Amino acid sequence: MSFNSLGLSDALLKAVSKQGYTTPSPIQQKAIPLILEGKDILASAQTGTGKTAGFTLPLLQILSDNPNQKFRPIRALILTPTRELAAQVHNNVKAYSEFLNIRSAVIFGGVKQKPQVATIRQGVDVLIATPGRLLDLQNQGLLSLKRIEIFVLDEADRMLDMGFLRDIERVINMMPDKRQNLMFSATFSKEIKKLAHGILNHPSQVEATPENTTVDAISQKVYRVAKGLKTGLIIKLISEGNWKQVLVFTRTKHGANKLCKKMVSAGISTSAIHGNKSQGARTKALAGFKNGSVRVLVATDIAARGLDIPLLPHVINFELPNISEDYVHRIGRTGRAGASGEALSLVSADETTYLRDIEKLVGIKIPVEIVEGYEPDPNASTQPEKRQQGGQRRNNNARSSNKENASRRPKRNNDRRRNDRRR
Template structure:
């Protein structure tokens, strides 16, 4: 399959070719024809599968004809969860539409709204926006939806996780009834399903299997460390292994700022990106990280959503995520295009339940490594993968505590239901499988 067979016009095909892309990815091959046919679409696809081009290319095709723009009007609306993603998607529109007379803009909070209002005065074709800022503009009567043709909900699960469902429903209520609706989501929880039922009519459904858990490019390993020694251990690893590039995930913006300060005291240059920094600063830091001017970037999970780098060599989980799928998404940023990548997790006993959930999700034990000089007070046990069947939901810690109390009261009984606590094992480690691939980048011309 080639892009030429997807019924895209010559200007779009030329732009795609100039970017070095030869063949469509699985999501593009399935989504583009459905969107071009005018059908609504629900697509389940992870970040890094080429999903952005999967909806941008057919939207550009639809809007490519000459048409006079009217003030404060738009023809396509793409809702995204974060400012960084809005910037990234709009940049893709510019790249793919470089030979077309299509005007796009990104709209997000954290910056002065007046320049954005000025951009809307003459009308635009495609608006990429975060829900909150979009509603703010609607209330200011800075834009109208009466000429809207296409609505895209990108990373719908993330928007719901971030509490945007109320804003999204208010926006949908203001849109014209006759429009094309496209929903893209990495996962399909009940909340996303409910949103789809409300917003989407008789859709084509596309699901791209996440094959990253079985690909060989990423070396994963866990270092057991006492919580108070994490920053010291990270500094040691950076210096000892001469890490010049790493995306370091941390739980909070306060923690991000603190960690950068600790690294700098030890002579290590690093930057941080989180919601507490201004949009202008965040945009500049992202650009510097992508260009290589910044080698070590400490980021909270939400702030890192817009980071997409072709050749990222290393991801470090300073703090493990609460959701096992988030771990897969994080490490999927490295090991792309057939290159080797590395995912390192600094794990204390406080993180052990999260590690167990991740290993059950992967159905593998991630290799453990001990670092000389950083022996922990208590060694991490090995997860019991048989405790929960693959794909099952891990119970909440409170339920685990209840099980533990019941087990204590009843005593150990043969054949009794196990508690939510992994069993210790004498095994020291198991070779790690790898977990990421980006078929869009894989198809670049060599």
């Protein structure tokens, strides 16, 4: 199947071709025709399956087929959980609308709002936003969602994890009842299905891969290791393997900073990315990782969600996530777009329960290896750490991790401070 068979306009096909794509991915094949028919959809797709183009292309076609050039109200809203994902989606919208008379803008916290407001005032057809900045500008009367025709909720599962449910509900109440709704999530949990029931109207359900499965192209391995030897082992693996681009996950911001310093001391160029970093620092770290000046990027789950890193060869779980679904999200950073990838997990005794839950979720027994000199501690407890140290289960996680310890940041005016807490 080619993009030509999906019913897209010549202008969009030209833009797709310019980006180097010839064959639509499974999620694009399934979602694009349904969206063009005007249907609401609930789509499940793993990271790296092309889901952004799956909703961006038909959205742009619908808007361009029915132009509103005089007034240019915001006609399509794409809501994302993180700044990085918002910027990535906006880049996609700009690329695919290159040959269309469509204007787009992206808004998120952590940067000054004045340039964002100026762009909106010039007239915008498509707005990509994070919840905090969107609600802040709407409360100031600087934008209106009363003319929204298409609403996209991207990474809906992460939205719930980050505690954005009430914000999503507030955004829904600001839009007209009659609109097309597109909801994308990596998983179809009970919470997601409940949220979908309140937003979508007789939706078509689309799945690009079986629910909660991991990408086949990813080679997975567990290294059993004593907790205190993890840092030495990860430095050994990266150094001896001469790996040039490695994304490493930790559970906490403090853990990310600590590991980053030790890697740098070992002569490995490393940057950390998490919610306590300024937007400028996060952008710089990601740019360095992409251009090769930074070999290792250490990240927390929330900061890494939505990162667009093509052909990433290695992902390492320095610490396993205590929420099993996050393992799928993490390792989905590699093995993208048909490329192979490797996902390694350093597992200490106290993470045994987490590993068992992950294997149950993904439906496989992950191969285990022990490196000489870095053996696991036979006397260590297999009981998990106290939840508050590693992030708590979904309810508490939603209240705390989305703020990323925002209370520790320097105080600013109320609007900016509220904005940053919501990303």
